[in-house]
Amino acid sequence: MTAATDAPARYRTQRARGGVPLTAARLLRIELRRSTMPLILPVIAALFWFDSYRFGTGTPPFWVLRTFWNMGQGRSFMDFAPFVAGVAAWTGSRDGRRRTADLVTGAVWPRWAAQLAAWAATAIWAVGAYLAFVGVMFAVYAYQGLLGSPPWWWVAVGVAVVTAFCAAGFAVGALFPSRFAAPAAAFGAFLLAIVSLQNGFGDTSGWPLILPGNANGNYQPVSGIFYPYLPDLPIARVMFLAGIAVAVLGLLGLPGRAGGARLRAAAAMITLAGVAAAGTASVLVRTARLTPHGMVIPALHDAASDRPIGYAPVCDQAAGVPVCLNPAYRRYLPEVTADLRPVLAEVAGLPGAPTRAAQVAGRYMSGMFEDQNGVAVTISGHPPVLRLPLDEFNTLPSATPGSAEQFDQEMLLLPVHAFVVRGNGGGTPAQQAVQAALWQQAGIPFAAQPDVLTIFGLPAWAGPALQGLVGNSQSTNGPGPPHGPVYAAARRFAALPAAARHAWLAAHLAALRAGRTTLAQLP
């Protein structure tokens, strides 16, 4: 018997350059073809439609609003996470379940490389599906003519979430190979998603901001319209999630069977790099602060992101006063103009009456759309300009029942208050009486005012002070038109001929605004 110890391996003699990438590509092709992930995609698609797409359809047609419900709150990622983690765990546990570990371990390519090929195929399917589903949703939104611009950074966060859950699930399967790995990983991912989502409604600062389901500060309603979507938080989250993905994939290269000593050392370095990236991102979000147009992380912030988006306003006339909106709000211009017309007509020619109405960007104290300090409609400047932060309105006319009516009422309430009271207080009784009379003249009857003043999301001035006023009349005397001294004065004032009312206001408006007028002084 003779040995062939020094002979080259039979297939080694013709080994071509570039063989490693080609081998990797062929491995990946096989894994892509036989991946389990496509089998679960119809389920994810159904859930994505039901939970992500459908959920935002009732909101006004702005990119920032529609996508807040499905991407800003993390729904679109969470629809994927449990399924992706489960399927990845199923794939990761394959060698253990199928008893192929000996064959793979005894091959030339490190077992880690084979595992990475299997993971990459799973991740490509999952990320590809995520991008496809989001792409279809965005295409539908574009077809529907949504206004503003899409939140591309949050698409990147979604890709990072899907990749990280895929890596974590795969690692669970590879390290604990059994048929229970997949359900355990899916359930674990579901729990993580729930925790992440719950923290989104409770934490507005600190490390929970790194969680992809945390909605605080993700979007401001001005994003993509008045200001760019701030990329600071998405960058930190992508860094965190990519770090986790890299770390857990690196972990798979640490066991002795994964490969040689050098490869395991490289895996250790990769794991540490992943941990460092995730840790750094977690530290960075602790420095985050919320600004009126998004979450700012100083170390990641680019001042260029603070520059407003330039635009040429679209304008119309209401009672001879130009009314100008951001072009993204073009479809609301007729409604805004019609709503403002009676108010502007009523105050036209009076001192401090607006000579122009212009939409301005709202200011937000919290990332939650609902948690506002009120709509700050103001009249300021020389000549006076009525400034309307329409994005702060609790509702814009949409398919939601009652939204158009509520919007119309807010458009009457807020400018009158800005004209008469000027500030955030409820006003003196005389101011309240004149305000109520002007509302009556503009189209909100006295009888309707108690209900209108309870609209959710109105500023603080419409809260305790005015609701106390109308509450007295209702709670004490039961349902019916509000009365009491303020409304008695308001009725008197409203009953005056328009010219008389106008003349009185022209003479006494300065004193009324200064709070020096009493109810008894009202005509």
Added chain:
Amino acid sequence: MNVEISDLARRFGRTWAVDGVSLQAGAGVFGLLGPNGAGKTSLLRVMATVIPPSSGTLRLLGRDPRGYGPRREIRRRVGYLPQNLGYYPGFTVAEFVEYFALLKDVPPRQVPRAVAAAVEQVGLGDKARSRLRTLSGGMLRRAGIAQAIVNQPELLLLDEPTAGLDPEQRVAFRAMLRDLGERSTVIVSTHLVEDVGAACGEVALMDAGRIVFRGTPDELIARGEGTGAAGDAPLERGYSAVLAAARSAAAVRS
């Protein structure tokens, strides 16, 4: 010598699965016989570099597998069929063989030809596009053999390769073994002594982790003559006689 093993041992916990085995083998078909638990599978796993030895020296194809570089070179030249063949049910036969051809570092441009040759060699040419989950046990075994030979190994390690094969397939398989043995070292672990008689030029018999006999099949047959050992065939009688002698010697020693 393609295989040079000296005083090799492998322990799992407190159990010595392989206990001081020394063995040399060159080109040809080498049979590894023994009862269940004799240590054959553990010895083959060590030779396939799947698990390291606990002690002793091992040189395969002139290289020491303890070093990473030499181990890769050995693996490039070794084919291995485990006793419990694992497989991915969703893969086709061709994909399964291609997958391991790629992992064995067969140059990617030569992979399609190598896969086709290996699949044809085990008689699965018409099943190349069939999913593994649709194959019978015997066909799966042949798919496993195809992945073991796809890199044209210089050292082929087959653990119970004929389990599940029908008689016709076993005859064809023995012919293939003889052919492979012309240019490679083929080590076949089996319970089936007729496989040994038909295909192996040399045989070793293991019991309790040790080699208790080493010689040609004829020499094994000679050991059984006139001993009254149990067995229907001469080789079986030789097998039984050797085992009985080894066990009584071990009993005397203990």
